[in-house]
Amino acid sequence: MNAPVSPLAELVPGTAPYPRNAWYVAATAAELGHEPLHRWLLGKPVLLYRREDGRPAALFDRCPHRGYPLSAGKIVGDAVECGYHGLRFAADGRCMLIPSGGAMPQGLGVASYPVVERWQWVWIWMGDPALADPALIPDLAGFGLGQPDWHSETSVTLAINANYLLSFENFLDASHITFLHTGQIDSGDVAGEPLEMQVDGGRIVVARRIADELQSPLTMRTFGFEGDRAHRTITAEALPPSLCGIRVEVEPVVQSATARQVNQLVVGITPQDDTRTLQFTAVTQTFPFFNPGRHDDLRNLLMEDIVAMEKIQALHDALPPQERVEYGLLADKGAYQARRMLAAMLRNERGAAAMKG
Numbered sequence: 001m002n003a004p005v006s007p008l009a010e011l012v013p014g015t016a017p018y019p020r021n022a023w024y025v026a027a028t029a030a031e032l033g034h035e036p037l038h039r040w041l042l043g044k045p046v047l048l049y050r051r052e053d054g055r056p057a058a059l060f061d062r063c064p065h066r067g068y069p070l071s072a073g074k075i076v077g078d079a080v081e082c083g084y085h086g087l088r089f090a091a092d093g094r095c096m097l098i099p100s101g102g103a104m105p106q107g108l109g110v111a112s113y114p115v116v117e118r119w120q121w122v123w124i125w126m127g128d129p130a131l132a133d134p135a136l137i138p139d140l141a142g143f144g145l146g147q148p149d150w151h152s153e154t155s156v157t158l159a160i161n162a163n164y165l166l167s168f169e170n171f172l173d174a175s176h177i178t179f180l181h182t183g184q185i186d187s188g189d190v191a192g193e194p195l196e197m198q199v200d201g202g203r204i205v206v207a208r209r210i211a212d213e214l215q216s217p218l219t220m221r222t223f224g225f226e227g228d229r230a231h232r233t234i235t236a237e238a239l240p241p242s243l244c245g246i247r248v249e250v251e252p253v254v255q256s257a258t259a260r261q262v263n264q265l266v267v268g269i270t271p272q273d274d275t276r277t278l279q280f281t282a283v284t285q286t287f288p289f290f291n292p293g294r295h296d297d298l299r300n301l302l303m304e305d306i307v308a309m310e311k312i313q314a315l316h317d318a319l320p321p322q323e324r325v326e327y328g329l330l331a332d333k334g335a336y337q338a339r340r341m342l343a344a345m346l347r348n349e350r351g352a353a354a355m356k357g
Contacts, residue, residue, distance in 0.1 A: 007343035014316030016165035019345040021127035025268030038071035057091040060111040144284035152284035162313035164271040171244035172334035206334040
């Protein structure tokens with residue numbers, strides 16, 4: 001009999017499993033209305049919509065009668081009407097109506113998922129619903145969102161044909177900036193700078209400080225300070241399994257009217273399945289948004305990461321396991337800490353499932 005594989009051994013970018021007992025971003029608040037929104041999340045089809053009072057709802061997106069997607073139907077009041085035979089399902093998943101008549105089959109309904117709207121995002125819990133505590137949703141106020149003296153907005157949503165762990169670890173590794181984002185947000189100094197890592201409960205923080213650095217055109221457009229040299233600190237923060245933040249603090253070497261400024265990218269990372277991922281982004285900063293092309297700039301920057309991750313995934317899928325050798329480096333300290341945390345989450349989930357029988 002084969003020994004069970006440990007969760008840590010399973011956490012290989014390309015095939016890594018994901019915890020289900022966690023809050024993930026399902027949509028931006030602006031996406032959700034009184035029309036059905038289909039999304040594939042954590043290996044399942046999901047229908048998202050707003051009830052008449054504005055509260056979000058989420059259902060398994062398949063009618064149990066003949067398997068038609070409920071998102072291809074319509075919203076009637078607070079219910080979803082299947083577009084094939086008109087069965088209606090309440091926001092809690094119960095079947096309310098069979099237009100063709102007859103007895104209501106016992107148990108006829110679909111799964112519903114806990115959803116909470118917070119920080120301009122809609123969060124979903126697709127694990128054990130008894131554990132879906134909204135207090136476990138990451139507190140994005142710590143990233144500046146919703147703070148009265150900060151400027152915040154949601155930005156681009158990007159789809160990636162790659163395993164979620166590739167996305168998660170990419171944000172914890174600043175050393176790739178020098179080579180993958182050549183000249184966009186680096187003048188050649190980031191990879192060689194020492195890193196500092198701290199672990200605070202479920203939070204991983206990895207920081208690099210670059211002194212007296214020639215600033216890139218994108219950094220200049222974003223911050224808009226006078227002069228072209230600055231001290232820059234890049235801090236990656238991660239809350240496994242679903243959230244990463246990149247904070248860039250810039251202080252001009254030659255002081256002017258502009259003092260230290262902070263730009264914070266927040267990324268919700270949501271697995272769609274084993275090899276597809278969604279990235280939801282928001283940006284908050286200590287100064288007004290004055291770059292009219294900022295959303296395109298962010299999209300173009302992150303697309304360089306996405307192209308790289310999709311190349312890694314494609315090569316991973318094409319090779320046998322014995323040829324997927326991985327050597328960890330000093331720069332991977334944050335990534336390997338994230339793997340340990342994710343492994344603990346998976347281990348706890350499986351233990352709880354085993355106890356339930």
